[in-house]
């Protein structure tokens with residue numbers, strides 16, 4: 001079977017939702033539940049944020065949506081393919097995943113090999129940690145340059161990844177994840193460790209991606225409301241392994257829902273399309 005035939009073997013089905021969960025649960029040894037009875041539907045082209053306290057189950061939920069793990073119970077359908085009935089590796093070709101907590105590629109090797117930012121982005125096309133030069137045509141080179149530009153990293157193209165700042169690396173990782181033209185992009189705490197300017201640059205980059213690629217569906221896990229891009233359309237609030245609230249931001253992101261989710265009085269203030277939250281102090 002040729003490489004191209006294999007890549008075509010599993011393709012996104014556009015007639016349904018990008019992600020559809022029905023009664024999804026994840027259990028580990030001893031019967032402990034990490035995610036319980038989740039019903040969730042992510043339409044193509046929507047932009048979700050997942051919020052919730054530490055240990056609520058956000059990363060576990062994302063790992064099922066990213067076809068990294070199977071649910072223990074319920075039905076999880078990603079890009080129209082039911083997990084358990086599809087080769088996850090094939091399905092993952094259509095899912096971009098960036099995780100701050102877990103390096104998905106061998107970045108140490110990329111640094112040792114002296115890869116530039118442009119070359120790191122190129123490896124996204126082949127899903128490798130080193131460039132496979134015979135697989136990149138001028139189309140891929142042009143696309144990598146465009147993506148770096150879209151993510152505000154145009155001037156970094158020839159800079160070694162090893163010397164790029166944390167903020168620059170965060171944006172290069174997103175560009176690499178988008179390189180194979182995924183149907184859905186999942187970001188697990190991509191702002192971790194970034195200072196304020198770097199965080200704002202990444203938020204702007206994500207907003208640009210949403211505007212320039214309207215068909216790209218995104219799901220972002222973050223701890224901070226301040227990090228939620230203005231282009232976000234939906235929010236899912238998790239608490240104690242379960243969904244507490246999920247739906248369009250106007251309905252799901254409120255002071256009441258956040259206070260209940262984080263078990264303390266919080267006041268949410270929308271401003272210029274973004275959201276800011278502070279703990280409500282009683283006099």
Ligand SMILES: Nc1ncnc2c1ncn2[C@@H]1O[C@H](COP(=O)(O)OP(=O)(O)OP(=O)(O)O)[C@@H](O)[C@H]1O
Nearest residue numbers: 028029032034052053054055056057058059060061
């Ligand atoms: N393989 C595992 N075995 C046992 N417990 C696990 C396993 N993986 C995760 N957990 C636990 O499940 C809970 C949910 O983890 P998860 O990483 O999904 O939470 P989270 O909401 O992303 O948390 P955080 O905000 O702290 O990153 C945590 O209490 C975690 O310790």
